Amino acid sequence: xxxxxxxxxxxxxxxxxxxxxxxxxxxxxxxxxxxxxxxxxxxxxxxxxxxxxxxxxxxxxxxxxxxxxxxxxxxxxxxxxxxxxxxxxxxxxxxxxxxxxxxxxxxxxxxxxxxxxxxxxxxxxxxxxxxxxxxxxxxxxxxxxxxxxxxxxxxxxxxxxxxxxxxxxxxxxxxxxxxxxxxxxxxxxxxxxxxxxxxxxxxxxxxxxxxxxxxxxxxxxxxxxxxxxxxxxxxxxxxxxxxxxxxxxxxxxxxxxxxxxxxxxxxxxxxxxxxxxxxxxx
Amino acid sequence: xxxxxxxxxxxxxxxxxxxxxxxxxxxxxxxxxxxxxxxxxxxxxxxxxxxxxxxxxxxxxxxxxxxxxxxxxxxxxxxxxxxxxxxxxxxxxxxxxxxxxxxxxxxxxxxxxxxxxxxxxxxxxxxxxxxxxxxxxxxxxxxxxxxxxxxxxxxxxxxxxxxxxxxxxxxxxxxxxxxxxxxxxxxxxxxxxxxxxxxxxxxxxxxxxxxxxxxxxxxxxxxxxxxxxxxxxxxxxxxxxxxxxxxxxxxxxxxxxxxxxxxxxxxxxxxxxxxxxxxxxxxxxxxxx
Numbered sequence: 001x002x003x004x005x006x007x008x009x010x011x012x013x014x015x016x017x018x019x020x021x022x023x024x025x026x027x028x029x030x031x032x033x034x035x036x037x038x039x040x041x042x043x044x045x046x047x048x049x050x051x052x053x054x055x056x057x058x059x060x061x062x063x064x065x066x067x068x069x070x071x072x073x074x075x076x077x078x079x080x081x082x083x084x085x086x087x088x089x090x091x092x093x094x095x096x097x098x099x100x101x102x103x104x105x106x107x108x109x110x111x112x113x114x115x116x117x118x119x120x121x122x123x124x125x126x127x128x129x130x131x132x133x134x135x136x137x138x139x140x141x142x143x144x145x146x147x148x149x150x151x152x153x154x155x156x157x158x159x160x161x162x163x164x165x166x167x168x169x170x171x172x173x174x175x176x177x178x179x180x181x182x183x184x185x186x187x188x189x190x191x192x193x194x195x196x197x198x199x200x201x202x203x204x205x206x207x208x209x210x211x212x213x214x215x216x217x218x219x220x221x222x223x224x225x226x227x228x229x230x231x232x233x234x235x236x237x238x239x240x241x242x243x244x245x246x247x248x249x250x251x252x253x254x255x256x257x258x259x260x261x262x263x264x265x266x267x268x269x270x271x272x273x274x275x276x277x278x279x280x281x282x
Numbered sequence: 283x284x285x286x287x288x289x290x291x292x293x294x295x296x297x298x299x300x301x302x303x304x305x306x307x308x309x310x311x312x313x314x315x316x317x318x319x320x321x322x323x324x325x326x327x328x329x330x331x332x333x334x335x336x337x338x339x340x341x342x343x344x345x346x347x348x349x350x351x352x353x354x355x356x357x358x359x360x361x362x363x364x365x366x367x368x369x370x371x372x373x374x375x376x377x378x379x380x381x382x383x384x385x386x387x388x389x390x391x392x393x394x395x396x397x398x399x400x401x402x403x404x405x406x407x408x409x410x411x412x413x414x415x416x417x418x419x420x421x422x423x424x425x426x427x428x429x430x431x432x433x434x435x436x437x438x439x440x441x442x443x444x445x446x447x448x449x450x451x452x453x454x455x456x457x458x459x460x461x462x463x464x465x466x467x468x469x470x471x472x473x474x475x476x477x478x479x480x481x482x483x484x485x486x487x488x489x490x491x492x493x494x495x496x497x498x499x500x501x502x503x504x505x506x507x508x509x510x511x512x513x514x515x516x517x518x519x520x521x522x523x524x525x526x527x528x529x530x531x532x533x534x535x536x537x538x539x540x541x542x543x544x545x546x547x548x549x550x551x552x553x554x555x556x557x558x559x560x561x562x563x564x565x566x567x568x569x570x571x
Contacts, residue, residue: 086558089512092551096505097551097552100545249388250385261367261374
């Protein structure tokens with residue numbers, strides 16, 4: 001496999017983890033988050049600091065996971081106070097605050113970021129296998145959660161909090177849990193990203209990136225793990241495959257986001273489902 | 283003197299934020315949609331002002347063109363994007379709006395270039411006045427005066443004219459207003475038209491202030507405007523005015539006191555998040571969630 005293919009597959013794996021984890025928060029539990037980049041970034045910075053000081057891969061991954069979920073649980077508590085579109089603004093705010101904070105911190109490298117992060121020792125293809133392994137595990141975990149009691153409770157909270165409460169579901173606890181789990185996975189993706197690039201700056205985790213992740217979730221079909229996986233793979237490969245798309249990446253992502261919400265709010269997943277129903281029906 | 287200079291900067295930025303945010307708060311008050319793409323309208327206004335001013339040689343004609351074109355764009359956004367999405371949860375049109383903003387921003391970059399556009403002749407940017415040691419630029423004075431005129435005009439319009447009163451009636455009690463023969467759809471178009479025109483004026487003035495319009499012009503301002511309308515208690519024009527001025531001043535002074543550990547642009551969100559945690563219903567008591 002060429003170095004190019006290895007790096008593309010690594011990025012695909014990272015984006016799959018991010019989109020699937022965002023889908024657990026926004027799709028399963030209905031808590032729209034437009035600041036997923038911040039949790040990704042928190043994980044990446046935690047892993048970078050851990051690698052620089054201890055050079056232990058396991059420790060770095062744990063640090064990434066914990067950093068992502070700690071920040072996520074804080075935002076999860078925010079979701080108890082503000083709802084729906086205001087939660088979305090709060091998460092945008094968290095993303096801007098994260099970037100604004102990191103840029104000014106000397107111990108986080110400031111504007112220059114952190115460079116010279118020690119390698120994992122697995123090599124580029126070893127890293128890629130680790131990333132793909134985690135991506136596969138994330139997908140399996142997402143499918144498992146969606147079929148479990150917890151997934152049922154998440155959907156109940158996402159559909160109608162009041163109705164969920166009458167069934168004895170503690171909506172607040174499940175919202176915090178959704179944020180905690182989803183952001184821990186985002187933090188993990190951040191750690192893997194650090195291993196992959198060995199150099200991080202705040203700009204990689206900005207609000208635009210969060211919007212691109214939300215685009216993957218919405219285009220795939222919010223709430224559908226398989227739809228989101230397909231969309232995140234497709235939308236990561238699209239700019240690589242078509243030169244035009246790479247130059248106009250935001251134009252294409254923004255346009256697709258508008259078109260999908262406007263014409264097919266259920267995304268790819270709903271389109272396939274409708275097609276299957278129509279084919280079976282005739 | 284330094285502190286007074288900061289106050290001048292803060293107030294002029296505050297007035298600019300107010301003109302930008304009032305359109306957002308009006309849309310929210312009427313439709314319960316967070317109109318993030320308002321920033322694209324703002325950017326369009328800025329580009330129109332510069333391009334038409336350069337082509338015609340007159341900055342006034344540039345502003346006029348922006349004030350005519352952007353309301354059409356704003357109304358088109360309502361008709362083509364929001365109206366069909368009104369039946370969904372409020373975060374659905376909001377995500378569509380974010381998509382539109384990202385798309386427009388990239389379109390501006392592609393059409394007008396990464397570097398942005400500048401005025402060929404812009405005497406205002408460099409004209410400054412000196413009042414007892416305090417330096418004030420012509421653009422800063424223009425921003426404050428326009429904002430004062432616009433808000434006074436808006437106040438007269440909404441209290442003294444039939445259309446304005448109908449507008450306010452529709453915002454507070456849509457069904458009762460409709461039963462009095464006010465067409466709610468026309469009010470919505472009016473709302474988008476006025477909000478967009480104000481954003482265009484703000485955009486043109488920022489272009490004058492910086493003597494530059496680049497593709498990212500609307501971006502940070504737009505999210506600050508979101509923070510402002512929440513701080514101002516959603517749908518309240520007066521609250522938005524106060525929150526804008528406060529934010530302008532806090533930012534101006536904040537850069538010296540906390541600028542060492544936090545970006546200037548993040549201050550608005552720090553204030554927003556703190557406020558939402560302490561008072562989820564906003565400053566004025568209107569329910570947020």
